[in-house]
Amino acid sequence: MLQIDCPWCGPRDETEFSYGGEAHIVRPSDPDATSDEAWADYLFMRTNPRGRHAEQWCHAHGCRRWFNVVRDTVSYRIEAVYRIGGQGPGGSHDPA
Amino acid sequence: MSESPRRESPLAGVGSQPVVGDAATVRLAERPFRGQLNLRGDVASPTFVDAVTGVLGGPLPVQPNTVADHGEVRIFWLGPDEWLIITPEGAGSDLKTVLQKALEGIHFALSDVSSGQTTLVVSGPDAGSLLSKSCTLDLHPRAFAPGQCAQTLLAGSTVLLSRLDRAHGPEFELVVRRSFADYLWRCLADGAEEYQPA
Structure with missing residues (x-):
């Protein structure tokens, strides 16, 4: 079981959280002008890295806030936790 | 035949029965209708x-x-x-x-x-041990003191847990969804049996 450090509530068990997939995905600003290929890429295509992965989690049974986590998909080690809008390691962040 | 509306605690039926006696080191109660x-x-x-x-x-x-x-x-x-x-x-x-x-x-x-939630009260010297059976938070007063609260899982249901220590010992308040109250009460009553003197 993972222990996730909620940016609001502190360390809690994984069972209190729900997973929200890859973080920092930017919605095309003008969907009408976006090609089908680019739209499908935005909707469906996700990176599947071996190693560091920026992802979204929600503290579903706690404060019910979404936040970002950088987790190693091999070791499951959580490298960083930061709020939505916050700055992650390596300058990763949510779209403005 | 119309009846005048009346309120009913979600624990009507189970809550009124004393589950653990006065001599027990854990007591369960409900604070309804707040x-x-x-x-x-x-x-x-x-x-x-x-x-x-x-x-x-x-x-x-x-x-x-x-x-x-x-x-x-x-x-x-x-x-x-x-x-x-x-x-x-x-x-x-x-x-x-x-x-x-x-x-x-x-x-x-x-x-x-x-009307969507009610409050269960678990008190007595062994209240913390009873809750710890089905809660992963550290409930030691050093880690979870009066004045603190936590939304967490207790026996699989979402609860808002807080500590209110009284002169007679620790007391925990659990704000739970109405639909979970009966389940949680039975679960706690079952877990409290061992704290009842034989």
Whole structure:
């Protein structure tokens, strides 16, 4: 079981959280002008890295806030936790 | 034949039966029918903060997972922009009206959730051990002191847990969804059996 450090509530068990997939995905600003290929890429295509992965989690049974986590998909080690809008390691962040 | 409306605790049926006797080191009880208001707003807005503070007689708890007591009103931190206000029985709707009036023109949300939730009380010297059977939080007073609260899972159901120590020993309040109350009560009663002297 993972222990996730909620940016609001502190360390809690994984069972209190729900997973929200890859973080920092930017919605095309003008969907009408976006090609089908680019739209499908935005909707469906996700990176599947071996190693560091920026992802979204929600503290579903706690404060019910979404936040970002950088987790190693091999070791499951959580490298960083930061709020939505916050700055992650390596300058990763949510779209403005 | 029409009957006049009546309220019923979600624990009507189970809650009235004494599960553990007076000699037990854990006691279960319900505090039903208290007024419960869910308030959302922006603490960065001074007009919101001033209006709420004026009505409640003190500030909202802004530290995560803390409780503020203002007279008979308890306010729980639920999130960075969300609080649960618990009032004595019958005072909820009046407070809602006053708050709504004070917050007029300000961006906020206020909902009466009184009938959706109830409060279970677990008290006695072994209250912490009973809860620890089905809760992963550290409930030692060093880690979870009076004045703190936590939304967490207890035996699989979402609860808002807080500690209110009394002269006679530890006491925990569990705010639970109405539909989970019966299950949780039975679960706790089952777990409490071992604390009953033979």
